[in-house]
Each structure stands twice: as structure tokens, then as C-alpha cells.
Amino acid sequence: MLLAVHHIAVICSDYERSKRFYTEILGLSILRETYRQERQSYKLDLALGNHYIIELFSFPQPPQRPSGPEACGLRHLAFAVDDLQDTITHLQGKGVQVEPVRIDEYTGKRFTFFRDPDGLPLELYDASINS
Structure with a gap:
């Protein structure tokens, strides 16, 4: 049985810029920051209030995702x-x-x-x- 949404994963193109946006501008708090050497990737666990909400990932050269308000996939x-x-x-x-x-x-x-x-x-x- 489903209980709740556990988290939302976001892949960013510029880790430091996105980290600043989600923490300093939106005010989410950092629970944990991990650098995964084998993937050359950061994983930043962010919370809103007391709720774990976003996993922010960086990967070397992630592919662009076509996006528009009515594109198939996560809307917003x-x-x-x-x-x-x-x-x-x-x-x-x-x-x-x-x-x-x-x-x-x-x-x-x-x-x-x-x-x-x-x-x-x-x-x-x-x-x-x-x-």
C-alpha cells in the first residue's frame, strides 16, 4: 500500500547554482550531502520543514530533457x-x-x-x- 510521496529526484546541470537556488532562495534545509566518486555525482538530500522532499543530483553532462507545459512526463x-x-x-x-x-x-x-x-x-x- 502507498503511504505518501517519499521524495522527488531532480537532476541539475550546475550543482552549485541549483544547490544555492533550492537552499538560499527557496529555503530548503540540507539533510545530507554526498559525493559519489564512482559516478562523479553529488546527491543532496533536502527537507522542507521536517519533511524530506527533494534529492538533488548532479551528473557529468546530463542529457537535455525536452520540456514544455504540456510535455509528457512530470509537469511541475x-x-x-x-x-x-x-x-x-x-x-x-x-x-x-x-x-x-x-x-x-x-x-x-x-x-x-x-x-x-x-x-x-x-x-x-x-x-x-x-x-
């Missing part, structure tokens, strides 16, 4: 936030471009998208009661 990774505008302001202050806010036609909740350093689409979803 969404983060729940309690104050959408404050989070947008924080990201923009760090130089991150954020799309205009949209309204979910089914829930009435506000959301927006931005991208990680490799173009992976990330969503901010307003989880506040009053949105």
Missing part, C-alpha cells in the same frame, strides 16, 4: 504557501522571475509558476484559508 512540482504575495516578493527580490498570478477555476485558489535554474517548472499554490 508545487509548493503550498501561506502567503502567496509575500513568497512572490521574496523570490523576485532574489532575481527569480515569477509568472502572473492565476486563479484555479475549480478551487478558486490563487497560484503562479516560476522556474528553477534548469527550467523545471515550479508552482506556488496559495494554501491560506482566505485566498
